[in-house]
């Protein structure tokens with residue numbers, strides 16, 4: 001690459017028609033950008049021949065530079081770059097941008113070992129390389145994620161790993177040997193959920209096979225041990241066939257016992273006839289299988305319904321991207337073989353609640369990861385933004401906001417890890433009895449934290465926090481979508497109440 005002195009840039013690049021500028025130690029020829037620059041030509045002409053580093057960073061996200069690399073004509077002679085350009089897989093050097101266990105020396109954690117570190121590294125590279133660009137595109141266009149990405153995820157075992165530890169991982173190649181299927185535990189899932197939430201695209205996050213993650217678990221844990229189950233699991237894990245969980249209805253959201261979709265047995269006892277509707281079903285518009293809660297006589301059961309005659313799905317527009325495939329589903333006299341019943345008839349509530357545990361806990365992982373990205377964005381912005389002649393960080397009111405946000409993320413992450421440790425040491429069947437309450441309270445705590453963090457972050461970012469493009473886009477996205485975690489998988493108030501009711505249930509009989 002050519003090198004220039006700063007004087008040479010001033011002399012040769014100060015023409016307003018052919019302006020050059022310096023950003024850090026790199027020299028850009030802005031001539032080709034004059035006509036297309038989203039911020040207009042005038043501002044570019046104003047910096048002709050100058051060092052525009054601080055102006056540039058107060059107006060753009062760093063990634064802008066990577067996508068305009070063709071404007072680079074050289075670098076400044078003898079100077080070392082001051083600005084860190086993150087590479088795929090890099091950890092952030094910003095304080096509190098990574099969980100404590102990832103910060104390296106001298107920090108320690110009792111929960112994570114080398115296999116966790118290897119998995120984190122591989123998952124971060126994967127996210128930066130493949131998820132971030134596709135998330136950006138799908139989030140904007142509402143398109144379904146590509147089969148190419150699904151195949152890539154399947155190849156490294158990502159689809160299987162997201163369902164948690166179990167036989168489905170044994171003997172599998174997981175991220176090129178980063179972790180053995182047999183040693184895989186819930187902390188590996190925390191890592192995956194947190195890494196995969198980093199693109200800050202809440203609609204895409206759900207588009208990325210969330211239906212499978214929360215639905216296939218019921219089939220895996222409660223389905224019959226036979227060829228049929230193995231075939232469906234393999235089809236879904238291959239990513240060729242899509243599956244989602246269909247519980248909520250217009251009649252019943254968090255109040256699952258009020259569902260009205262019915263499944264009545266035919267007189268010969270060979271089929272169920274299913275009638276009813278399901279609403280807000282993530283991935284429903286493009287799923288092939290629906291793990292569906294139905295009313296069977298006096299109780300609730302769960303059956304696997306295949307897309308076919310009588311099944312209709314329509315897209316519901318929500319405040320996040322339609323890439324998530326959120327659907328209204330109607331079942332109109334759908335004939336389903338009785339073999340598709342999962343678990344026992346009328347035992348659905350127990351299965352649904354066991355499954356909810358995993359879903360709610362996974363939501364805590366991802367919403368905390370997004371909260372952490374927001375904290376990082378706010379720290380970076382407060383460090384570089386000059387207002388009333390000072391950096392934002394120099395304003396005590398801003399530091400108070402940051403303190404509150406950091407404390408909310410760190411305390412909830414610690415609680416998440418403590419509960420995850422219990423999950424690693426408790427059989428799945430016992431978790432619903434001993435952990436459902438704590439997980440409900442944790443979810444409430446995480447989404448309350450998200451509420452506070454979304455609110456404070458917009459105040460720190462001002463108009464940019466309300467703008468879908470440019471520097472504050474992560475803040476805008478978070479403020480628009482954090483409510484999904486407060487509603488999906490059980491509304492904040494309902495899961496909080498569950499936590500307290502479980503505590504009351506276990507209260508000693510004696511007066512204390």
Ligand code: HEM
Pocket residue numbers: 021028033037038039040043044046047052055056059060061064065068071469470471
């Ligand atoms: C290599 C040099 C530059 C490139 C590639 C570039 C590119 C861009 C892009 C893509 C945007 C859209 C917003 C975003 O995505 O962040 C933008 C906005 C903008 N740019 Fe630049 N730019 C450059 C240099 C500059 C410089 C030197 C200035 C000021 C002197 C400037 C002033 C602005 C302004 C005022 C906006 C609108 C910002 C807003 O709406 O908040 N740009 N630029």
